[in-house]
Amino acid sequence: MLYANQTQTLNITAGQQYQGLLERILFSTLIGMPCCLFLFINATMLFILRSKAVFRETSRYILLYNLLFSDTVLLALSQLLYILAACRIFPTYPVCGVLAMLTSLTNIISPLTLVVMCMERYVAVCYPLRHATIITVRNTAVAIIVVWAFSSLNVLIRVLLLLKFPFDQLQSLQMTDVCSDISMSLGPMSDVYNKAYTGFVFLSAAVAVTCSYVGVMVAARSASTDKASARRARNTLLLHLVQLGLTLLSTMHSSMIVSLSQILSRLIIVRIKSIFYVFIYILPRCLSSLIYGLRDQTIRPVLMYHLCCRLKLNHLSKG
Template identity: 70%
Template sequence: MANAIQSQTNITVGRGLLERVLFSTVTTVPCCVFLFINGTMLFTLRSKTVFCETSRYILLFNLLFADTVQLALSQLLYILAACGIQLMYPLCGVLTMLSDLTNEISPLTLVVMSLERYVAVCYPLRHSTIITIRNTEVAIIVVWVFSSLNILIEVLLLLDFPFENLESLQMKVFCARENMLLGQMSDGYDKVFTYFLFVSAGMAVTSSYIGVIIAARSASTDKASARKARNTLLLHLGQLGLSLSSTIYNPLLVAMSKVLQKIVLVRIQIVLYVCIVIFPRCLSALIYGIRDQTIRPILICYLCCRLKLSHFSQG
């Protein structure tokens, strides 16, 4: 998958050290805040037995874990580029492949979560037999295996590049997937997989949403449960849309670079990075942390306790 998330590292065109520090701070501060929220949410989902024995919370943990790793890797690459640090090709390849892997986990997990909500509303009597802990774990394993196979194919296509012609394995530019010496075959595969993934995920979530709407009109369906599931699926569609927007990130920046000055482009780039990369990666924690009445009081308690401990240690 074309990892648009790394392309924000063009920050290196900034003018001078002060400007680089300023731009890095603008992105690092909200990133650290969201990493703190996501980390607390992950801890919350492992703090109670009910969260470890409920399928939708297990799926949520998987989604949050992938988003948190993705956010951390993106910010790491951003800071490395802002500091002008050039990596070796193998190390950059590992980081970008890990970023690709976690980036693909999110939409696939959203599909599984949408199907779980569909079964809960449309087949409430069979939900406990279909959506079991074992089946949920199998679904998560399938998601990770499918994404890992895609990464394996990308690595095999990458190995087709004649690395022996390189003078050194030291990169001459910042670490980003588009700077990893990708051939035409690799680039074509990446585009096809990206389109396939998001079209398939979009169709699956949309179909689940339509199924819930149809079921909500049935007299035997719990109206409140159906309405809540419908709203959750709409939020999942929104999350998919934000993930899909990252695929047009590079073409959009390329188009703007032809008509805008570099400093203006960098500023717009930072705004897009915060909106497209950082915010979506904490959206799951905000959605479930605020909407779910089981999670909300425990999450607030942990957040407040950690903030108090942090303030006490600093004092």
């Protein structure tokens, strides 16, 4: 009787492990395919933005390149962390720290770049005669440098906070859990700082984008304003506001996961994290390519040409 119970228990455990493996494979496939697709589209967009002088010498396209670059790096790092978690690969604390800091760096660059892009659209609509003198390539480069410097300062402070953690008291630097921002929030000071910094950045960004949107709306009612240009700028700013909201959720999801983990089982938390990853991490990083790749009359024909040519080449090579 005892042997039969042990055999039944082993069969149930093996079945649960097999079901868990199938679930991980299914989730990894469903998540990996759209991620790879948009990494390909983003890479194509980055190539296009460096291929023609009109893109390299126009401020809005320079800003778009910076946004796409940070989004692409973040998407690639997020996918790498997801694969490590799905395969149950636990890196060391230094390796996870580097990956987490790079993720944090690129995650903050996106909303700050969106703010600069919104301000550029605001100047283009509200001050069209002064746009060429205010929004120059030099000023755009300075704005991008400031964005990267501000984001790097955040990473530096986080590293300094991590140095206060007593790593020497650990038995091993090998992690026992998946690598993520949550696992690298070591100590109460790191958690408080992350929440304060994230709240400050996104509150400031939301105010800046909203003010730009309101300014464009007011300017659109003026008789001297180009109605078509104002309408396009208004729609672009509205889409950027949606992007900002989704990006804000991507920084808040760690806190939500920690709260949910106290009342839900680990298996359900893993499923929720996978869903969050698709709708909060992947989706916002793909909107930039869709907004500009499909709506911008200058980029769209070039993007369609490159995508169609590559699809034809792939089809011919398979044929």
